[in-house]
Amino acid sequence: MKMIPNSSILIFALILNTLSLSSQNAELNKTLPIDPKLRIGKLSNGMTYYIQRNIKPEKRVELQLVVKAGSVLEDENQRGLAHFVEHMCFNGTKNFPKNDLVHYLQSIGANFGPEINGYTSFDETVYMLTIPSDSAKFLNKGIQIMNDWAHAVTFDSIEIEKERGVIMEEWRLGRGADQRMSDKYLPVMFNGSKYANRIPIGTKEIIEVASRETIMKFYRDWYRPELMAFIVVGDINPDSIEQKIIRDFGSIKPNKNPRRKESFPIPDNDKPLIASVSDKENPYMGVSIFFKKNIEDIKSELDYRREFLISLITGMLSDRLSDIKQQANPPFLDAVCDFDGLWTNTKNAFKLGALVSENGAERGLESLLEEARRVKIHGFTEVELNRYKKKMWSSIEKSFNEKDKNESNKLVTLYRRNFLENVAIPGIEYTYTFAQKHLNTMTLNEINDLAKSLITENNQIIIVQGIEKKEIKPLENKEIDALIIKVNTTQPTAYTENSISNILMEKKPLAGKIISTNQIDSIGITEIKLSNGVRVLLKPTNFKNDEIVLRAYSPGGYSIYPKEDFQSARNINGYISESGIALFSKSDLEKMLAGKIVKLNPVVENLSEGFIGNSSKKDIETMLQLTYLSFTQPRMDEIAFQSYINKAKAQVKNQLSDPVNFFFNETEKRKTDNHPLAPSILQSEDDLNKVRLDRIMAMYKDRFSDASDFTFTLVGSFSVDTIKTLLEIYLGSLPANNRKEYAKDVGIRAPKGIIDENIFKGKDPKTFVLLYTDMATTFNKQDLFLIKSLKNILDRIYIDKLREEMSGVYGFGVSMNLTKIPKSIAYFQVVIPCSPDNANKLTTAAIDEFKKIQKEGVSADQIQKEIELLKRGYEKNIMQNNYWVTQINDVVKMDDDYSHFTRYYQWIETITTDELQRIANTYFSFEHYIRMSLYPVGYELKK
Numbered sequence: 001m002k003m004i005p006n007s008s009i010l011i012f013a014l015i016l017n018t019l020s021l022s023s024q025n026a027e028l029n030k031t032l033p034i035d036p037k038l039r040i041g042k043l044s045n046g047m048t049y050y051i052q053r054n055i056k057p058e059k060r061v062e063l064q065l066v067v068k069a070g071s072v073l074e075d076e077n078q079r080g081l082a083h084f085v086e087h088m089c090f091n092g093t094k095n096f097p098k099n100d101l102v103h104y105l106q107s108i109g110a111n112f113g114p115e116i117n118g119y120t121s122f123d124e125t126v127y128m129l130t131i132p133s134d135s136a137k138f139l140n141k142g143i144q145i146m147n148d149w150a151h152a153v154t155f156d157s158i159e160i161e162k163e164r165g166v167i168m169e170e171w172r173l174g175r176g177a178d179q180r181m182s183d184k185y186l187p188v189m190f191n192g193s194k195y196a197n198r199i200p201i202g203t204k205e206i207i208e209v210a211s212r213e214t215i216m217k218f219y220r221d222w223y224r225p226e227l228m229a230f231i232v233v234g235d236i237n238p239d240s241i242e243q244k245i246i247r248d249f250g251s252i253k254p255n256k257n258p259r260r261k262e263s264f265p266i267p268d269n270d271k272p273l274i275a276s277v278s279d280k281e282n283p284y285m286g287v288s289i290f291f292k293k294n295i296e297d298i299k300s301e302l303d304y305r306r307e308f309l310i311s312l313i314t315g316m317l318s319d320r321l322s323d324i325k326q327q328a329n330p331p332f333l334d335a336v337c338d339f340d341g342l343w344t345n346t347k348n349a350f351k352l353g354a355l356v357s358e359n360g361a362e363r364g365l366e367s368l369l370e371e372a373r374r375v376k377i378h379g380f381t382e383v384e385l386n387r388y389k390k391k392m393w394s395s396i397e398k399s400f401n402e403k404d405k406n407e408s409n410k411l412v413t414l415y416r417r418n419f420l421e422n423v424a425i426p427g428i429e430y431t432y433t434f435a436q437k438h439l440n441t442m443t444l445n446e447i448n449d450l451a452k453s454l455i456t457e458n459n460q461i462i463i464v465q466g467i468e469k470k471e472i473k474p475l476e477n478k479e480i481d482a483l484i485i486k487v488n489t490t491q492p493t494a495y496t497e498n499s500i501s502n503i504l505m506e507k508k509p510l511a512g513k514i515i516s517t518n519q520i521d522s523i524g525i526t527e528i529k530l531s532n533g534v535r536v537l538l539k540p541t542n543f544k545n546d547e548i549v550l551r552a553y554s555p556g557g558y559s560i561y562p563k564e565d566f567q568s569a570r571n572i573n574g575y576i577s578e579s580g581i582a583l584f585s586k587s588d589l590e591k592m593l594a595g596k597i598v599k600l601n602p603v604v605e606n607l608s609e610g611f612i613g614n615s616s617k618k619d620i621e622t623m624l625q626l627t628y629l630s631f632t633q634p635r636m637d638e639i640a641f642q643s644y645i646n647k648a649k650a651q652v653k654n655q656l657s658d659p660v661n662f663f664f665n666e667t668e669k670r671k672t673d674n675h676p677l678a679p680s681i682l683q684s685e686d687d688l689n690k691v692r693l694d695r696i697m698a699m700y701k702d703r704f705s706d707a708s709d710f711t712f713t714l715v716g717s718f719s720v721d722t723i724k725t726l727l728e729i730y731l732g733s734l735p736a737n738n739r740k741e742y743a744k745d746v747g748i749r750a751p752k753g754i755i756d757e758n759i760f761k762g763k764d765p766k767t768f769v770l771l772y773t774d775m776a777t778t779f780n781k782q783d784l785f786l787i788k789s790l791k792n793i794l795d796r797i798y799i800d801k802l803r804e805e806m807s808g809v810y811g812f813g814v815s816m817n818l819t820k821i822p823k824s825i826a827y828f829q830v831v832i833p834c835s836p837d838n839a840n841k842l843t844t845a846a847i848d849e850f851k852k853i854q855k856e857g858v859s860a861d862q863i864q865k866e867i868e869l870l871k872r873g874y875e876k877n878i879m880q881n882n883y884w885v886t887q888i889n890d891v892v893k894m895d896d897d898y899s900h901f902t903r904y905y906q907w908i909e910t911i912t913t914d915e916l917q918r919i920a921n922t923y924f925s926f927e928h929y930i931r932m933s934l935y936p937v938g939y940e941l942k943k
Helices: 006-027 081-088 100-107 136-151 157-173 177-190 204-209 212-222 238-248 301-325 361-378 382-401 408-421 428-441 444-454 477-488 563-569 572-579 586-592 620-632 638-652 659-671 685-689 693-703 720-730 781-805 836-856 860-877 881-893 904-908 913-923
Strands: 039-042 048-053 060-067 116-120 125-132 228-234 273-279 285-294 334-341 347-356 460-467 514-520 525-530 535-540 548-555 598-604 608-615 711-716 754-760 767-776 813-818 825-834 929-935
Touching: 039 238, 048 238, 048 408, 060 136, 060 408, 081 116, 081 125, 081 157, 081 212, 100 116, 100 136, 100 860, 125 136, 136 228, 136 238, 157 204, 157 212, 157 781, 157 825, 177 273, 177 460, 228 238, 228 408, 273 477, 285 361, 301 334, 301 347, 301 361, 301 382, 301 428, 301 444, 301 586, 334 361, 347 361, 361 444, 361 460, 361 477, 382 428, 382 444, 460 477, 514 720, 525 720, 535 720, 535 881, 548 620, 548 881, 563 693, 572 586, 572 598, 572 638, 572 693, 598 620, 598 693, 608 620, 620 720, 638 685, 638 693, 659 754, 659 767, 659 929, 711 881, 767 836, 781 813, 781 825, 781 836, 781 860, 781 904, 781 913, 825 836, 836 913, 836 929, 860 904, 860 913
Parallel strands: 048 228, 273 460, 535 711, 754 929
Antiparallel strands: 039 048, 060 125, 060 228, 116 125, 285 347, 285 460, 334 347, 514 525, 525 535, 548 608, 548 711, 598 608, 767 825, 767 929, 813 825
8 A cells, every 4th residue: 555645644634624624514504493492483563572381490480571772772861761761660550550560569479679670781671570470360460561561651750750769879879980980991992882871870960850751752762562572481381371472462563653773883993992990999900801703693503613612712711810810929819701792782702801909900911911812822722622621511411401490580581682682592402412412523723713813903902990099000001002012022832731630539538337317207308427426417309400519517617716816717718719629729629620510618607617519410429529638638738828818918908998898897897896806897908917827727627627516418419328328438437536616705796875977988979878786685486587577578668668759769788687606686787878968867767667667567468478478489499409408507507406497387377467566676676776877078967
């Protein structure tokens, strides 16, 4: 046989490869399918609808009305009115006058915020409801609400004036360093496009005076059926839903003379667009690089393959940035690579972003530019590609394994993006098969070629968000230009990495034994006691097909150590998360675990230590191995420690320049009477200078030197019999010396008496008021349940009073609790963000509403809403692994029993006006309290 010369072999191989790719590309020109479980239709008036039956969660349905109209379509005299229209949809429609809509939804078990919500952006407005679907009445009403939003909002004049105040408070809440800087860099980013001056919140001047007619004009112009989609995903009958959509939404008449919908492209640029902005109140420095790209529809399998390739590129580059972050003195504190929209539906962007130290903008930006150029010149390596393919495949495989347990909210988000952005929706079964067939055929050459095309010299945008401070030299545009030239004229070295072991543990430990097993049949728990004293609580479930969650608890924490160790102690978790384990650095551990669905974090808190983890079924042994190694082989790594401390110092250095951060830190000082061991008070650079690696390691090893008082809780898709051997090997072998430990009460208490203090900081016309009171008492589990119900009711009362009636707030925060460890204390706190001029009257109203409950109790209507919300919430919660593992772990923490799981509905029946009145009077009093108020500098208080 005649031998082919070497050069001919290369040419022959190249021809074969080209023919193979051409054949493959021809095959990939097939149109992508649509998930066969999804029903898509279009009504005669142009409205699109999506319907899918999905039974996770049961008895629930997600409804979304999506409108392809956002703030970019506003006229000059309408800036902010797209958002105003969104608010008005919740304030009166043809079938639900004024606030009846929200009150009705609350009455059937939907919460304002998580289950009743909407948003407005540049290009779209979206309305979202999650409602019960086990009642035809509820479902029909939900669809009626969406139908009203589409064409029958009333725009009641009185409600407009009330909501105007609420929107102004939302505008006020958004003021600050971020807003001032974005006002400067968005015109650069959008390069003369209309997007630059159509920020969705709008302008104060227009929001305050816009007429009803001007607001309604936006609604009439753009809320048109051909610009809308109605999405229904949940535990429903698709046939009946489709008939109802055709009947109800099909009757919406299209506009006779529709206004032309313009597009507002973001122009390309040859030279980099640069915006270097700063602000005195900005607590963190950031740098970002954007490479603008035209949006390409994903229609064919070839397009879908390209999406896979881009995901591989962004994932591999993010991993490289993560490696750099582990250096002793890294150029950035955190960094990521992504490919997504440029905040609009007009352009996409390949993005690199980093958080940097206060004088690290130049170094951080140079590092990002260098890594981008390294990819452009040298590309990635086969090792990186194979590793990230494993990660991608494991993620797809997990989604496929959960295909019948997929959450409806994830699906509805995907369908919304399909309508707005033409995102592909072939379904997880197709994606799984596609990945099986094509993922391993994606070559390094084609990935590197695509990466080169993503990293371009044109269409670059560079944004630097700095801190305005005397000792910080701002990074000027000309310096950034020079930096770009420097990087682009330098030849980077190729990326290299050390080889690592692919075995986490060379040898299994000597196993312990199960010495007792106890069944708690009422809630499906198996309790196991191991020979070293470790207790394990197992609850197998079928809520997910491939999910196991873990919690572990042991009393003690760092409260038991002397105050000299406090600063080191509160940094144990931060260091351990950066240090890796055994012979593996953090970076090496992440690489070794590539392709596994597993996470485990040791946690040392003030009063306890333990673990938080999760895994797939096939990776549960790895999770338990990580647990064993966390006990027995923590890693002392000086480089990891220096990296962690340097990053921590950079993050805390300017955190108090933000007036809101400063205010809440001051409130924590007052609430804890400035206790030196209060973990809620922010750390300073001086505090971090006291952190010692040797003390961190000594305390960590001590906390995990004795497993005998640990209780592990595992919930999820496993069987007790198959997991027992693993528990004996990896938990039964843990060290134990049977010491008895308890959390130490270090005496952190709020001061008695009344503290009423004003803080003046910042320039924006906004105030935060914090009101706090607590009481030492006796712990009672059923009363804790009632306290939480009272908190929920107070939330709704404050919405009605402070927001809807007084138009004084956009949002607020209410906290009420009854603690047991280290002392039994009941506390109440409310935070009210508002106009400085309204602070006193809103605070007074908040106190008055609480005192009204103490005197008169709660209305029957509020009680009925709470009962319905609790029932609906509980039926959803008990079908989630995370709910069970948290609840069981809480029982362990409080050394309690499991009776409340079986008495939940009995406790619901105890929610009466008399009981809530008793709770309000027994546990809460305003005889002593802390009131802290933040005002802008120069504000004159009213006498």
